[in-house]
Amino acid sequence: MDTKNCFHCGLNIDVKEEIIFDEKSFCCNGCKTVYEIFSTNGLSCYYDFENAPGATPQDIKGKYDFLDNEAIAAKLLDFKEEDTHIATLYIPHIHCSSCIWILENLNQLQEGVSSSQVNFSKKKVRIVFNPNQITLKAIVHVLSSIGYEPYISLENYEGKKKDVNRELTYKLGVAFFCFGNVMLLSFPEYFDVDDFWLDKYKGFFRWLIFGLSLPSFLYAASGYYVSAWKSIRSGMLNIDVPIALGLIVMFIRSTVDIVFGYGQGFFDSLTGLVFFMLLGRLFQQKTYNFLSFERDFKSYFPIAVTKITADKEEVSCPVYDIEKGDRLLIRNQELIPVDGILISEETAIDYSFVTGEAIPISKKSGDKIFAGGRQTGKVIEMEVLSSVSQSYLTQLWSNDVFAKKDNHTYKTLTDTISRYFTPAILTLAIATFLYWIFIDVNTAFTVFTAVLIVACPCALALSAPFTLGNVLRIMGKRKLYLKNATVIEQMAKIDTLVFDKTGTITTNKKSLIVFEGSPLNDMEFIALKNLLRGSNHPLSRRLYDFLPAQSIILVHDFEEITGQGIQGRVGDYFIKIGSAHFVGQDLAPSFQTNVHIAINGSYKGKYVFNNQYREGLETLFETLSKNYKLKILSGDNEGEREALTKLLPIGTELIFNQKPEDKLVFIENLQQQGSNVMMIGDGLNDAGALAQSDVGISISENVNVFSPACDGILDAGEFSNLSYFLDYSKKAVKTIKMSFALSLLYNAVGLSFAVAGKLSPLAAAILMPLSTITIVSFVTVTSNYYAKKCKKAV
Template sequence: MIASTCFHCGSDCGKTIINFDQKTFCCNGCKTVYEIFSSNDLSCYYDLQSAPGAIPKEIEGKYNYLDNPDIIERLVEFEDENIQIITLYIPHIHCSSCIWVLENLHKLQPTITSSQVNFPKKTVRITFNKEQISLKEVVTLLSTIGYEPYISLEDYSTGTTTINRSLIYKLGIAGFAFGNVMFLSFPEYFEVSEYWLEQYKHVFRWLMFAFSLPVVFYAAQDYFISAYKGLRSKLLNIDVPIALGILVLFIRSTTEIVFDLGTGFFDSLTGLVFFLLLGKFFQQKTYSFLSFERDYKSYFPIAVTRITKTDQQKRKEENIKVYDIKQGDRLLIRNEELVPVDCILIEGNAQIDYSFVTGESESVGKQSGDKLFAGGRQLAGAIEIEALKSVEQSYLTQLWSNDIFNKDKSTSFTNLTDTISKYFTIAILCIAAVSTTFWLFTDPTKAINVFTAVLIIACPCALALARPFALGNILRIFGKSKFYLKNADVIEQLAQTDTIIFDKTGTITTNKKSNIEYQGLQLTPEEESLLKNTLRASNHPLSRSLYDILDEHNIITLDDYQEHIGKGIKGKSAQNTIKIGSSGFVGNTKDSEALNTSVHISTNNKYKGQYIFHNQYRKGIKEVFNTLSKTYNLSILSGDNEGEKQYLEQLLPKKTKLFFNQKPQDKLNYIEILQQHQHKVIMVGDGLNDAGALAQSDVGIAVSENVNVFSPACDAILDASQFEKVTTYLGISKKAIKIIKSSFVLSFLYNIIGLYFAVTGQLSPIVAAILMPLSSISIIIYVTVLTNILSRRLKPIK
């Protein structure tokens, strides 16, 4: 590590270097964490990975709401007389060092009994003695060492969730039964006729019957329930012929062993259910550590600090739940906290970032008396506000009052398998009826065998397995390539779309960097030094961005520094003064026509020029849009102004439609109009302002710099680093559907061969036992191999 790099967090120390124990630190917080680890014999934390820590944030008073018993009760997952257990989400978990230190919390605090990290979910489950340490102290300890938990209003509203493991249990039972039944069937497969088989074959058959009971009445129950609900709703879904096939297999097999007619089809029965459940498990094994269903509760704090005055006119601060905020309450909002309600700014310097709600990329300065809206994030220290409304009445909450957030997309979508199964079921029932009628007049002794054989051999196991295994494999492949889908239906919906709409800020642009261009008179070295040192004292996002690109200069002490909220900053050193900010603030007499974000500079009352901030567009954006324009209708809906319009018109294909100054409701309405004209729409966005549009679209894709945090409700989450693969993902989705359709053709061929034996009365147990598993396994292999070949198009992007 170089001398100017912080030993704890790896950040550049710049000119502010703190030396301790022959190591360098960027701030006292990092130095304190190092001291804590060293004094508690945890210094090997740094041996696992270089600079693994995070810069601790100011936490004084931040977690006072965890003194509230009602809040504690809703957050903890277990509590008895002495013990409390809580699972906390820690966004900063990122490496082996994080796991090690979090699982050794007991060395820092002996009253913590145990702590277990779930790395994919970025959570830590902590067990502690509540008589000796409080939940607030546990959370404060985590924040002190750089692992601040993220606790939101959603945690309070929903409490802990339970995991449904029934599918795993059913799969295990079906697999166990299938293996044993196959083993017991081997002697009859090979027609062994020794004495011991003749003596024990009845035992073997009744054992197979016993193994089939839990498979039929427990493992396969979901198919019977689904078929019943489908018939009750007058729908022939894929589960109707499956349930019918399972039922006929079981009844015929039971009849055969009861009347000693044969060994039955228990092997086929248990194998069918096992493979069906395996396909369902493969398809449903999605990304439990990601949240595809989020609303404003996912981002809001649980509690806020209310300021009141006692009888002696002394200030009193108390923590209340956000749902208890009433009109007229005076609230304290700390740095980096969200404004929970619509309010009036009473005191303090407000610099509000509304990108979370509106999509507007730049923060805005507010003065005392200005109105603030819920969802804005305060960026410039603590402020005091007066609530105008309760949480439920605020602007942000009203975004969720739209009926679109109550719509379940799955109810309006019929997948390919269900579409085909309707006609397949009718055809099989007709074939069974006609062939049975024929044999009733030709050879009545074969009629019942033909009827059951048709239903058994035509049971659409291969048809039912093709889609879940193909799409399940695509889900896995996309996940490895950092494109996470809510479920398999999303792949099929992606393949059907014809229109794609993109948000601009944070979606096709990156929040991590921007292009800054200087226009004006050249600054002297003295002026550049004064500019750099004046920017050093400002916490405004534009100031920080501009500060980072300027050359290094020696630190000088300013004789005067003033910050005018919403206008700019002023610095003075010796005889030189500098103003940095808006055009009017620095004294620019010429009107600036640029719509781009600009920071103007004047020194000694002489206007020098401006730094113009251009959005940094994602890598490959031009190629992505040019490729998509050949197949899709493209639009951009942005909450920003038209500052980038001319540039986008040059960058993107000519037929791309551009709309600016779009409010959240405007985006939702635009998509709804397209859908009324029979278009299938993909919405690609990133912020809370896109939540309505993502919900209204046929497929909503949230682009995220960090897939584990701050993504609105959506159908898919795309890691921002993989944006240029969008065209590949869509192409693979369409080809995956073609693979499924071709597997259906293969499945129908199997059914035709099997039906020939069944209708002609030639179906024997050995044929059924071989043909049914063979068709299922071959379909699984077919779709898996083809989808894996398809995935080779997804080459890693560095």
């Protein structure tokens, strides 16, 4: 019976049941309808990414009626506000680039969907939509109608189930079974047994070997063919191309040998090759897990939040220690780490990190507030509804939508080398084959396959990920938490370090603060303390900790003006705290760090801060000055110039009276001069400069000033070890280069034997995982060695 393939889903269709539309064949009205939808909405290029990428839409009438229940639908939402809902749905059918393309273009297909983002490895799509225009149930129906029906199980969303992918294990088991039996059946051929074997059963056993090799060739090795084919279609050759080509050539050659009686072929080598390659891949997977390459942020993520105890004390605690029912204090510009209920009278929440919309949303007492929002305004209290989701904060920090700069243009060492490696190997293999074909046909095929396998750049491709993965883990243990592995390579290129002063090279202390001016009465002290309670600025925190404990009074009209100060109304007092200009004073320049106070328009005086610089600052700058240009930016006046000049190495540039926008422009100017700049700031007033710099590091004290603008967060206690981290990043890149050299040396030696016809495909298959093990062991041991060696040098 004649059959055709459906243009949408690729399934075979009987010509009698064929549906013709737009000169294309479809297996059912569902596939035809999906095609019509895509064509009508200008999305027909969906089919350009891959032939028949779709799935047949299923009949789901009534299946998702339970989503009409708002309580049930709410469990599927990550975020819920008046005009914006966010849901993450698991879609099993996601399998190729066309799936990603159509799912990330849902906003063109359906009104009310603002954006959608696919996590390909987890087969999930994060959909932002307007509930006033479309419901979650309608979105599920739209997805189902185009062949991407989501799998919804509330148990999964409550964390009761965790899917484990055992496909690699199954394939390895099949490959081992085939390899063992093919080797066993090949023994008579190896020993060339006469009589019984040659006369009666040779043909039978050869075809049995052929049959046993099929599961290994077709199933166990299928991942290599799929990866290679997609790589070829995309126009970028990956490391699976030579492997897949070698397997196919070996299979065809072996089949020809058996069919025409030339010999037993290379099925023993073929099945052995597949087994050892999968064994190497399993080793890679297990080693990734051992190195915690995916970084468990619950172990060490340095975001703390202020918890109010039963005794009304305010204590700082890690976010992952927060439990349901706890009461939290959230200051101005702090990130809300958990979902909860607002207890305070009112506030405004900036959800730009979550939704991309920068307009703050007003909240009143009793309203639900969601993790990821930044509190703007006076200090608030909230009650926790659920424990913190560290994975959510990690996703927020790594979210490309709100990334500060385009790292996609950055070319890593692996990108640079692998771009030319695979084409070079294919060229060499073909040239060698053409040379040997005129000498010995059997040797030509053997050499061709051996070259492709022995030169497989697996070890080369693993060098950087394993090195950087291990370095990320080690840096995390030592309290520098980087956003991704690329930052390490960027750190290694830094030649200029720019430091913020207040809160970065200075530390928060409760002493060495002196008040100069008219004495404040008890009520003014209470009002001052309560206004300071809402600010996260380093000077505000120092002064708040310095002042004695006072009763808590509600603050109205709180406002924090970046680079100037804070103001608000507490009872009968309107207080302004900040620079002299901010409080309305035209005072002569002061050579001290101070904070001025005005109450009800009357100037009261100032608090003078005798800055306490971080321990080890002088030694750190002396070490850094040998390899880097050092610069300090400060929003304060020049009162600290003399002290800093004595403390820091000659040549350290000091720039004062810098507003946040001035710091950003300063970084831009350095980059235009060709400098690779690392900015080290407190993450609050320095967000713009951190975002502009090549690498931005935020110093974390014990307050929640987390910002996605930075590339890394450094625990304040490890500030003196900054030179260690910079030196270690260079050693990491050196380790990668050494492992590249080792891998290329292995390839050169292996290729010399393969080209000469002295290396069998099976031997090459055994050497390939051995080289992988060697490289992974080398980079792990070397990066651990440098971690200890660099530490001693600090």
